Amino acid sequence: MMEPSFYAEIIQASLNPFVCFELVKDNNNKVIDGIYKDLNPAYECLIGMNKDALLGKKVTEISESINLKTIQFLKASEKAKKNDKTDYYFELKKQFYRIQIFSFEKEYTAISYTESTTELLQKNIAQEDLKQTENQLSLILDSTEEAICGIDLNGRCTFLNLNCMKLLGIKEESEMVGQPIFNHLIKDSLSTEETTVKQDILNKLIGKQPCQSNEIYFIRMDGTLYPVEYFVKPKTSNGTLLGGILTFADMTKRKAEQAEINHLMFHDPxxxxxxxxxxxxxxxxxxxxxxxxxxxxxxxxxxxxxxxxxxxxxxxxxxxxxxxxxxxxxxxxxxxxxxxxxxxxxxxxxxxxxxxxxxxxxxxxxxxxxxxxxxxxxxxxxxxxxxxxxxxxxxxxxxxxxxxAQDYMDKQKMLNRDSMRNILLTSIKTTLLVRSKFTEEHAERLVTLSKSVGKKMKLSPCQMDELALLAELHDVGKIGIDDAILNKPGKLTDGEMAEMKKHSFIGYQIIKSIEGLADIALPILHHHERSDGKGYPDGLTRHDIPLLSRIISVVDAYDAMTQDRPYRKAMTQEEAIVEIKKNSGTQFDPEVVRFFLESIEEILKE
The missing domain is CATH 3.30.70.270 (Reverse transcriptase/Diguanylate cyclase domain)
Incomplete structure (x- = not known):
């Protein structure tokens, strides 16, 4: 095994620049500088400074033209494992160098410079730039809130960002890349037909036109749906159409907010x-x-x-x-x-x-x-x-x-038991009951019979209310007739009868003076008219007589015939019905009689 001094001699004799640093770190253990510990003559020639001027100095104390790049190399050494080397490329004094960084003992880093060709350096720089660009693009795509994916001309996915993966419900990009993205798009969440989204988008792409819509749904891998808004832009290279870029925005929250706005706009809170x-x-x-x-x-x-x-x-x-x-x-x-x-x-x-x-x-x-x-x-x-x-x-x-309808409603409101008008009407009814033979039982029978006929004739609810009120008030004018005439037990003289006939006009004037009751004032005036024109006060014939008057005329006559009077006994119901039929077309309106007979028949069955 060779001695360490032997390696030092080789480095010193090497034609490739070589330098060794002691790393300087901050409180977070991050490299911020380096101290020159050793270097060879080739490195002295490279930077134009001798060894004595560098040893013990920090990189940041040396010429700014080289220290910035050197600091970057030192920081890069943090990522290198012990005895591993990392290649970089560096230009200095119009010469390109291949840079190798060696990290050892955690506190030291060595840098070796090897001359390189321009072509190799440019290729490496291009690769680094491309990698950096891709990293930046990936970072941008993944940080946007929108879901983005690329498609080819067949609608297959070429790439997708993180939010697109989340929207689809997948964990790996490989699950979708190469797969048809249009299988996940439909126009309507309730549609059972094949989607036409694919053809819509591809037609636009072929025409090199942007395309957008806010009426589609994205189908997740688990089958759930998300309303989305999408935008498609053609992707071309040198005029050649390659596919498109689809951008999706999840509309779930926006649709919910819009739905809430619409609800508040058109609903009572x-x-x-x-x-x-x-x-x-x-x-x-x-x-x-x-x-x-x-x-x-x-x-x-x-x-x-x-x-x-x-x-x-x-x-x-x-x-x-x-x-x-x-x-x-x-x-x-x-x-x-x-x-x-x-x-x-x-x-x-x-x-x-x-x-x-x-x-x-x-x-x-x-x-x-x-x-x-x-x-x-x-x-x-x-x-x-x-x-x-x-x-x-x-x-x-x-x-x-x-x-x-509002007019009828107002009349009902007026007749509310708490209203002053109703108090007045109650007082009038009470006076009528006291001063004449008109009884509450008679009024109740007339109201029941009148409503029964009204239902058969399909009167409106408002007409039904007016009819019931008319049944109670049609003889209200009798309170203006002299008691002697009003309560005379025997037959009235011609003069007395003429006086009695005034009650319809008196009742008309009384009810007309009460706000909101004008609609039953005329029926009160004409409730003694006859279909043949022989009635009073105006001798009107059939259809000129108010409908409600024609109904009350039949109902009142039937009830009078079936009740005892001081001067005669009551008829049976059958006898009264015969009498009503007999006078149909003369005294009574035939149409009203027909509906009256239907009502009586149902009542008798009960």
Missing amino acids: LTGSFNHIKFEKLKVACDNEKNLPLSIIMGDVNGLRRINQHYGHYEGDQLLKAITTILRESIPKNGYIARYGEDEFSILLPNTDSSQVSWHIEKIQDAIREYNDQISKDQAAINLALGSETKCTMDYDIQKMINK
């Missing part, structure tokens, strides 16, 4: 139902031939402001939520509920006629009664006024339909 803005859009969307008959129900919460003041806004909010739940459970799935205002709701019902609307309103009212029966005394009860209207042809303007 308290009840979750549609808001007024959405209702206006639905109104336009539903206004077409295929949705006829189209109906609407308008609802107004009576006394909401008073509830908020008395019970607090929390209780008022809970009441609105309860009403929304009742409405949802009481209408068909194709109906649309909107909170139209602070205390108003609107319901659009496509393909729903007036009789179906009546049924839905009854269901709502039944649910409200059930709710009110279950609440405690400390809770506010639901009092909801409802109005509806139906359009059967496109000639009927939908806004007019809505306005009509």
